[in-house]
Amino acid sequence: MTHVLITGAAGMIGRKLTTRISVDGAIGKSAIDALTLVDVVASPDVTGFAGRVASSTADLASPGVAARLIAARPDVIFHLAGVVSAEAELDFDKGYDVNLDGTRALLEAIRAVGEGYRPRLVFASSIAVFGAPFPQAIADDFHLTPLTSYGTQKAICELLIADYARREFLDAVALRLPSIVVRPGLPNRAASGFFSGIIREPLAGMEALLPVDEDVLHWHASPRAAVGFLVHAATLEREALGTRVALTMPGVCCTVGEQIAALRRVAGDAVAARIRRAHDPLVERIVAGWPRRFDPRRALALGFGVEANFDDIIRVHIDDELNGVIAR
Secondary structure (H helix, E strand, O other), rough: OOEEEOOOOOHHHHHHHHHHHHHHOOOOEEEEEEEEEEEOOOOOOOOOOEEEEEEEEOOOOOOOOOHHHHHOOOOEEEEEEOOOOHHOOOOOHHHHHHHHHHHHHHHHHHHHHHOOOOOOOEEEEEHHHHHOOOOOOEEOOOOOOOHHHHHHHHHHHHHHHHHHOOOOOOOOEEEEEEEEOOOOOOOOOOOHHHHHHHHHHHOOOOOOOEOOOOEEEEEEHHHHHHHHHHHHHOOOOHHHHOOEEEEEOOOOOEHHHHHHHHHHHHOOOOOOOEEEOOOOOHHHHHHOOOOOOOOOHHHHHHOOOOOOOOOHHHHHHHHHHHEEEEOO
């Protein structure tokens, strides 16, 4: 039997991951008998799950919180808690407190349990750990030179997690996630939020603002694919992963213009016409330092999968969030 802990459980990916594993009732071949959820705001109620559920509202970086969560010795830990990119750039202290100090507190709580406890930790990292200048396609072993505070925080966490894994305090996988689109709900403070906004709002009958030029190229995956990445990472064999615990996830590479063209193909001209250009210098600066195209051969060889094209990503959003209905 398996006890699963999810930090950042109230976030979009956290909620979808909770739903997925609650419905599955298992991680791989191991049945889940207990589920612990934590976030700084209340996590959603869990329905249809036969095991024990414990939910708490707490800041992972606060003294004693991580130790309390780890005292129950969860077998699998999905560490999703974090401050998003633009917020981490605008609020330096908050970014380091949440993204770095919270992670360090979690790692130390695991180490403090001592010999005999070695959970599988799946860490949500980001392609923001890479920085320009870039090759044509970025491989897993490209050097980490982030150009934002958010990317720096994620890179530091990757190194910490790799070292704790090397010392056998835990068994870890760090997933460098693409930009996740189309994100449901209200816009967040992520610099990448417009990638979702220019699809989500027009499909819902609303105007969307585009803060960058249409030739901006980026790497994407749907929320459904992101949850699949996390679940698959929890089941990877230690020997197959090897000593390099960080993996760049596969994605769909396209320009903003190609996103809009996909929206037009899937939903029609009237929907695509709801996008309005409104340049944002901060977003443009942050996005300019992000990588654009990857060679995720390790992840593909290990069985991670993603949508075939951006049209499919849009259809996932329509199916999963809009019940198949588009506002014409």
